[in-house]
Amino acid sequence: MTLPRQRGLTEQAADAAIDTACRLLRLPSIRNEFTDIADRAVKDQMTYRGFLAELLMTECDDRARRRSERRIKAAGFPREKSLRAFDFDANPNIDAATVHTLASCEWIKKSQPLCLIGDSGTGKSHMLIALGTEAAMKGYRVRYTLATKLVNELVEAADEKQLNKTIARYGRVDLLCIDELGYMELDRRGAELLFQVLTEREEKNSVAIASNESFGGWTKTFTDPRLCAAIVDRLTFNGTIIETGTDSYRLATTRARAEEAATAS
Secondary structure (H helix, E strand, O other): OOOOOOOOOOHHHHHHHHHHHHHHHOOHHHHHHHHHHHHHHHHHOOOHHHHHHHHHHHHHHHHHHHHHHHHHHHHOOOOOOOOOOOOHHHOOOOOHHHHHHHOOOHHHHOOOOEEEEEOOOOOHHHHHHHHHHHHHHOOOOEEEEEHHHHHHHHHHHHHOOOHHHHHHHHHHOOEEEEEEEOOOOEOHHHHHHHHHHHHHHOOOOEEEEEEOOOHHHHHHOEOOHHHHHHHHHHHHOOOEEEEEEOOOHHHHHHHHHHHHHHHHO
């Protein structure tokens, strides 16, 4: 389709032409924002080059935002969590500087692992999801899963002769976030399948895990001592270990609210 070219278009005709051109060129952000940007350009006395730059940067910024939203959605996080919303003062075990360094995602670039170890309610899952979200926003492919869900999926894939395909799919993402590792005992088959996923990713792509058990207690989850040692080795080699402690932030918050309510009444 060729648009008619005319000189001296009226404002209404120019708006219609821009709208049509943006649809053809698939520039939705410019189509939605050009009127406001044009008005601002007149007010601020922008040059033509400045106005054009403003239009193009608006489209680029919006496309980057939409890509981030798609990556975050594809990661499968169960809820929204951000580092900005994390209360570092409530858990002095977690060093804010270390976490913000992790947010730069250099460890993902280097294919290094991350382990978050601590009791329930100490912020492990929040940190796991928040760092995964940071990675997705920076352009990395991320996948979140519960440990038991991952193992069940692997077992089903093995039964359906789809194991290699499933392991390859988990192997391709830049960051695999495994939550609640250690909450349930895994039989030997499940543990071996999980080990295959970790082996597929070793020194190629990052794994981040959250566990309520210290490494010494992982024999409750992986009952074969040699297999347990091999899994711990793959999840810690050249990696970062953050111990979130034993004091539940959620429990403390609940108690504080209950005390406030009792005092108010």
